[in-house]
Amino acid sequence: MASPLQFQPKLLNEESICSMVTEGRVHSGVFTDPGIFELEISQIFHRTWIYIGHKSEVPTHGDFKTRKIGRQPVLMIRGKDDVVRVLMNRCRHRGTQVCEGEQGNAKHIRCWFHGWVYNANGELLEVPMLEAYGDGFDKSVMGLNQAPRVEEYRGFVFSSLNPDVPSLTDHLGNARAMMDLMLDASPKGDIQVNAGVHKTVYQGNWKLVGMDGYHVKYVHASVIAAWNRNPDSGLAATHRGDPFEDESASRTRDLGNGHVMLDLTEHRLSHYAQFTEMLKKMTGGQQYLDEMKTKHGEERAKLLVSLAGDPHVGIYPNLQLINNQIRIINPISADVCEVIMFPVLLDGVSDEINALRIRQHESFYGPAGSGSPDDAEIFERVQKGMYAQVNPWLEISRGLHREECDENGVITGKISDEVTQRGQMKRWLALMLDSGAE
Amino acid sequence: MKSTPPESHPWLNTIQEFLFFEADLADNHQFKDWQALWTKDLLYWVPCHDEGVDPTHQVSIIYDDRSRLEERLFRLQTKQAHSQNPRSRLSRSVTNIRIESGDRETGFKVTSRIHVVESRLERVTHWAGRQTHRLVWEESVFHMSEKKIVLVNNDSLLGNLTFII
Numbered sequence: 001m002a003s004p005l006q007f008q009p010k011l012l013n014e015e016s017i018c019s020m021v022t023e024g025r026v027h028s029g030v031f032t033d034p035g036i037f038e039l040e041i042s043q044i045f046h047r048t049w050i051y052i053g054h055k056s057e058v059p060t061h062g063d064f065k066t067r068k069i070g071r072q073p074v075l076m077i078r079g080k081d082d083v084v085r086v087l088m089n090r091c092r093h094r095g096t097q098v099c100e101g102e103q104g105n106a107k108h109i110r111c112w113f114h115g116w117v118y119n120a121n122g123e124l125l126e127v128p129m130l131e132a133y134g135d136g137f138d139k140s141v142m143g144l145n146q147a148p149r150v151e152e153y154r155g156f157v158f159s160s161l162n163p164d165v166p167s168l169t170d171h172l173g174n175a176r177a178m179m180d181l182m183l184d185a186s187p188k189g190d191i192q193v194n195a196g197v198h199k200t201v202y203q204g205n206w207k208l209v210g211m212d213g214y215h216v217k218y219v220h221a222s223v224i225a226a227w228n229r230n231p232d233s234g235l236a237a238t239h240r241g242d243p244f245e246d247e248s249a250s251r252t253r254d255l256g257n258g259h260v261m262l263d264l265t266e267h268r269l270s271h272y273a274q275f276t277e278m279l280k281k282m283t284g285g286q287q288y289l290d291e292m293k294t295k296h297g298e299e300r301a302k303l304l305v306s307l308a309g310d311p312h313v314g315i316y317p318n319l320q321l322i323n324n325q326i327r328i329i330n331p332i333s334a335d336v337c338e339v340i341m342f343p344v345l346l347d348g349v350s351d352e353i354n355a356l357r358i359r360q361h362e363s364f365y366g367p368a369g370s371g372s373p374d375d376a377e378i379f380e381r382v383q384k385g386m387y388a389q390v391n392p393w394l395e396i397s398r399g400l401h402r403e404e405c406d407e408n409g410v411i412t413g414k415i416s417d418e419v420t421q422r423g424q425m426k427r428w429l430a431l432m433l434d435s436g437a438e
Numbered sequence: 439m440k441s442t443p444p445e446s447h448p449w450l451n452t453i454q455e456f457l458f459f460e461a462d463l464a465d466n467h468q469f470k471d472w473q474a475l476w477t478k479d480l481l482y483w484v485p486c487h488d489e490g491v492d493p494t495h496q497v498s499i500i501y502d503d504r505s506r507l508e509e510r511l512f513r514l515q516t517k518q519a520h521s522q523n524p525r526s527r528l529s530r531s532v533t534n535i536r537i538e539s540g541d542r543e544t545g546f547k548v549t550s551r552i553h554v555v556e557s558r559l560e561r562v563t564h565w566a567g568r569q570t571h572r573l574v575w576e577e578s579v580f581h582m583s584e585k586k587i588v589l590v591n592n593d594s595l596l597g598n599l600t601f602i603i
Contacts, residue, residue, distance in 0.1 A: 195495060195497050196486050196496040197486070197487075199593075200596060201595040201596070202597070218518075221516070221518035222516040222519040222520075223513055225512075225513070338595055345495075355494040355495070358493075362498060362500070362501055363509070366486075367499055368499050368500045368600060368603075370510065370513050374521050376521065376597070377521040378520060
């Protein structure tokens with residue numbers, strides 16, 4: 001085994017990074033080394049497309065959310081021209097963060113260091129005692145800086161600090177159709193991200209929030225035992241039977257560009273009858289089923305209703321669409337990661353259906369859910385364990401011999417296969433090594 | 439406006455003892471005994487962000503009816519609830535107890551403060567906030583029909599809140 005006993009940060013170069021990722025193994029220094037982490041911020045988070053937020057989060061002029069691109073604070077803000085922009089949250093004068101808190105409404109943004117005022121488009125309106133700067137001072141070029149690139153897909157706003165990044169369409173590639181599965185679960189084809197947020201943090205590396213079809217029976221053994229008592233409670237309704245058996249029709253997929261998913265489609269479809277029975281008992285349930293059929297035709301409607309807006313997809317590097325939620329992953333250090341979870345409501349369905357979506361989300365996710373804290377607990381154990389580096393290698397070769405690749409380049413494996421881990425590491429390595437446009 | 443504090447309520451001692459008893463059961467992870475304190479219909483609610491949110495339109499940290507609470511307690515009693523293995527070691531103070539309204543027939547609304555110190559895996563975490571109990575007199579003892587905890591940091595990043603708060 002060609003194994004450096006311990007990764008040496010001073011040897012951080014293309015060759016050593018390359019040696020840390022092989023086809024079925026990853027060196028644990030990738031998860032523990034602060035030098036690697038710094039490089040990830042510049043090579044990945046400050047260079048590729050980062051998910052910022054959904055337009056429904058800022059419905060009116062002046063509404064803003066504070067977010068981050070890697071380490072850099074930004075605002076997603078709706079201007080007076082109704083355009084949603086991503087602006088650097090930093091006064092052009094002496095660098096003060098101009099918007100505090102998570103969210104708010106500011107048609108005029110005043111920096112309280114020296115009173116400079118911007119509008120919600122980011123234009124500089126006022127500088128107290130402007131004349132002291134002399135004639136050369138041009139207010140029109142002193143607005144809040146825009147992030148170099150901003151593009152959206154059906155309301156999902158992405159931004160990049162890299163002016164030369166390829167288009168968002170190219171970046172999303174095969175993952176766009178998976179985002180459609182969430183959006184099209186609404187009979188109006190749109191979602192509302194306005195039901196609050198669960199903000200969680202764990203002491204572990206950001207890459208541990210992977211997309212893993214193998215962990216469920218062990219990490220979530222306690223809640224599976226609870227579901228088996230009452231198959232209609234919480235998320236159990238969407239996990240009837242066992243979607244995580246290799247004999248099941250569930251699959252892991254590597255969609256390319258680091259985007260990966262657990263494809264639970266076949267399993268969910270097999271429970272379509274139970275889903276519709278549950279829906280029909282709810283206010284607006286029958287109407288929802290009818291509208292979906294009219295809009296999408298019988299076959300597509302059946303798929304969309306069965307999935308209930310859950311593509312179970314990770315969009316590399318910081319976005320996941322899982323169950324009833326949009327999830328943002330914020331890397332803080334090699335050893336700390338924030339996971340921000342936004343429940344997703346469907347446009348055009350009854351309050352009762354959306355309230356159930358919120359309750360389903362709470363039951364499993366968030367700081368007191370039956371699932372997220374156990375995930376975080378195990379990630380923390382992984383982080384601690386990975387410091388034992390006599391043999392530093394992590395094994396991600398599961399199912400390597402039985403992968404299948406289709407004409408679009410999508411790689412597929414059984415549900416417990418580590419196709420997803422390999423897909424993410426492949427992208428990681430490409431971004432870490434490539435010093436070119438992306 | 440009255441400038442003197444209100445007179446002590448005649449039920450204060452009994453209610454205070456109930457709250458202290460509940461706190462002990464929660465601190466000691468006595469799930470079955472704690473569950474027995476509840477009425478059949480119940481609401482165990484830890485709002486997220488703010489206390490004024492409408493739970494049908496906004497996510498909460500916990501919004502349990504009886505079936506969700508039973509699932510929560512069942513899960514914690516399995517041996518695979520990893521986030522409570524080892525269990526949090528807890529010490530909570532219940533203070534500033536006030537009986538806001540009610541009587542023995544209709545039930546009481548009681549507000550108080552909690553400060554929970556949690557120790558787990560070499561980390562100490564403080565959880566603090568205001569709580570409201572609705573207490574109903576049933577079969578010669580008090581039962582909780584509602585417990586709402588408004589944590590001071592319910593709008594912040596949170597770690598592991600899987601024990602009974």
